[in-house]
Amino acid sequence: MAVVIEGLTKIVKKKPILSDVSLTLSGVYGLLGPNGAGKTTLMRIVAGLLEFNAGRVSLGDEPISTGTRVKRVNEIGYLPQEFMMYPELTMYEVLEHLAVLQGEHPAACRSKIEKVIEQVNLSSHINKKMRELSGGMRRRVGIAMLLLREPSILLFDEPTAGLDIRERVRFRNLLKRLGHDHTIVISSHLVEDIEFLCTKIGVLDRGMVLFEGSPDELKQKAAPYTYELDVPFEELDSVMAANEVVQMSEEPSHVVVRVLSEEPIGRPVAPRLMDGYLALLKEAEAHG
Amino acid sequence: MDKKTIAHHFSFDRRLLGRLYWFPFLVYGLCVGLMGILSARSDEPFLPYTVIQGMAVPIAGWHLVFLYRHLYDEGAKEALLWHYRKAVVFDLVRYAVLHGGCIVLLVAAVIWIHGTMFLTAPVLVHLFLLFSFYQLIGLALLGVFGSLDVALSVISVYTFMEVATQGTFMPWPHLFLFQAPADSLSLLLPMMWLGAGIVIAAILIGREFW
Numbered sequence: 001m002a003v004v005i006e007g008l009t010k011i012v013k014k015k016p017i018l019s020d021v022s023l024t025l026s027g028v029y030g031l032l033g034p035n036g037a038g039k040t041t042l043m044r045i046v047a048g049l050l051e052f053n054a055g056r057v058s059l060g061d062e063p064i065s066t067g068t069r070v071k072r073v074n075e076i077g078y079l080p081q082e083f084m085m086y087p088e089l090t091m092y093e094v095l096e097h098l099a100v101l102q103g104e105h106p107a108a109c110r111s112k113i114e115k116v117i118e119q120v121n122l123s124s125h126i127n128k129k130m131r132e133l134s135g136g137m138r139r140r141v142g143i144a145m146l147l148l149r150e151p152s153i154l155l156f157d158e159p160t161a162g163l164d165i166r167e168r169v170r171f172r173n174l175l176k177r178l179g180h181d182h183t184i185v186i187s188s189h190l191v192e193d194i195e196f197l198c199t200k201i202g203v204l205d206r207g208m209v210l211f212e213g214s215p216d217e218l219k220q221k222a223a224p225y226t227y228e229l230d231v232p233f234e235e236l237d238s239v240m241a242a243n244e245v246v247q248m249s250e251e252p253s254h255v256v257v258r259v260l261s262e263e264p265i266g267r268p269v270a271p272r273l274m275d276g277y278l279a280l281l282k283e284a285e286a287h288g
Numbered sequence: 289m290d291k292k293t294i295a296h297h298f299s300f301d302r303r304l305l306g307r308l309y310w311f312p313f314l315v316y317g318l319c320v321g322l323m324g325i326l327s328a329r330s331d332e333p334f335l336p337y338t339v340i341q342g343m344a345v346p347i348a349g350w351h352l353v354f355l356y357r358h359l360y361d362e363g364a365k366e367a368l369l370w371h372y373r374k375a376v377v378f379d380l381v382r383y384a385v386l387h388g389g390c391i392v393l394l395v396a397a398v399i400w401i402h403g404t405m406f407l408t409a410p411v412l413v414h415l416f417l418l419f420s421f422y423q424l425i426g427l428a429l430l431g432v433f434g435s436l437d438v439a440l441s442v443i444s445v446y447t448f449m450e451v452a453t454q455g456t457f458m459p460w461p462h463l464f465l466f467q468a469p470a471d472s473l474s475l476l477l478p479m480m481w482l483g484a485g486i487v488i489a490a491i492l493i494g495r496e497f498w
Contacts, residue, residue: 049366049369078367080367082362082363083362083364083367084364088306089303093300093303097300100297100300101374103374145371
């Protein structure tokens with residue numbers, strides 16, 4: 001199921017946070033944008049946690065916004081960037097209580113809880129107190145909480161922010177698995193968070209939509225500008241100072257430097273998602 | 289909802305609050321002692337009845353405020369709101385029944401000592417409104433301020449100042465009855481303020497959870 005956003009505008013203290021945003025969130029959707037682009041605001045509006053000034057939000061064909069607010073519907077689940085809850089209770093106690101709040105009978109919810117805990121790969125930590133869990137584990141408990149509610153659309157706000165590399169990989173794999181039977185929206189300012197994961201991407205900058213389309217279409221934004229240079233170690237500093245370097249990889253005798261350039265330089269290469277994203281931001285910056 | 293589910297809710301709340309869970313019951317015990325002392329010194333039934341209004345009724349909202357404060361921990365509200373919106377009415381009813389029972393026992397104690405003369409129908413209606421107000425206002429203020437400290441400060445400063453000055457000093461709405469109402473106006477005003485407070489608190493809670 002898709003979330004259709006049309007002409008959404010949010011103004012705070014006369015400053016536009018979102019300006020006429022229209023997006024169709026479907027599949028595994030990556031919402032990219034620099035810090036302060038309005039991603040969290042957009043997610044919170046869609047989750048019904050924040051009011052907006054103008055626009056419309058629908059679930060498929062059915063409008064779910066009335067006036068300036070999105071109704072809090074059961075189909076949508078939202079996981080905030082950071083959260084802490086019930087630090088002195090165990091993960092099982094928390095999930096059991098939330099299952100009972102959802103209408104499950106206390107005597108019959110154990111198997112459901114064990115199933116969602118297994119889905120998020122936390123079975124061995126079931127009796128740990130919430131305060132003893134790492135940030136990544138806590139976020140996975142957050143997913144287990146969402147799964148108890150069984151929403152069909154899951155919104156994740158910067159899900160890998162602050163996680164170590166192993167947790168990030170684990171979290172990305174989990175999102176990939178969930179993407180098989182849910183619509184997933186991942187907001188991030190890191191391209192690597194959504195690369196290889198998303199089927200569709202939207203880019204926000206300063207509250208405006210810069211792009212919406214497939215990862216390949218975003219990559220193509222950088223097709224005319226992406227080059228690689230083989231740079232001797234001693235010339236690396238001057239090359240970095242003179243060009244917009246996107247990536248570097250070290251070889252035994254030199255450094256392979258990937259740059260975005262309007263002038264032909266080095267050899268043209270196939271652009272990656274990061275190149276397309278940066279080219280798009282650069283283009284937006286040039287147009288003010 | 290069956291007994292086992294209700295028992296689960298109370299048991300979860302006890303685990304969540306730990307020793308704090310028993311605090312309102314301790315205050316009810318103190319109220320009984322204080323009412324006994326005041327009744328021994330005077331035949332005026334409104335003295336012990338003031339203890340019920342000024343101590344027991346406000347403390348009856350304690351559990352809801354302390355249970356729901358966890359919703360305002362870092363990011364918890366955004367993650368838990370969907371679960372709690374189904375439970376908030378049930379929680380209100382649960383604790384209204386529990387504390388309502390305790391208040392009825394305390395009123396029964398005053399009746400036992402002083403007779404039923406003071407407890408006219410309008411006074412009873414006022415007590416019901418005052419109890420409903422304190423059940424809702426803590427939760428409403430918690431939602432408005434997002435902070436337990438601020439919500440508790442507002443409630444306790446108001447209640448303490450009102451009781452300490454017998455509703456004569458501060459230029460704000462007076463909600464308590466410190467003596468038998470002399471005329472209909474002296475009863476009507478507090479009841480009007482309470483009614484308005486209950487409606488506003490209910491709207492604020494509704495906006496927070498739905």
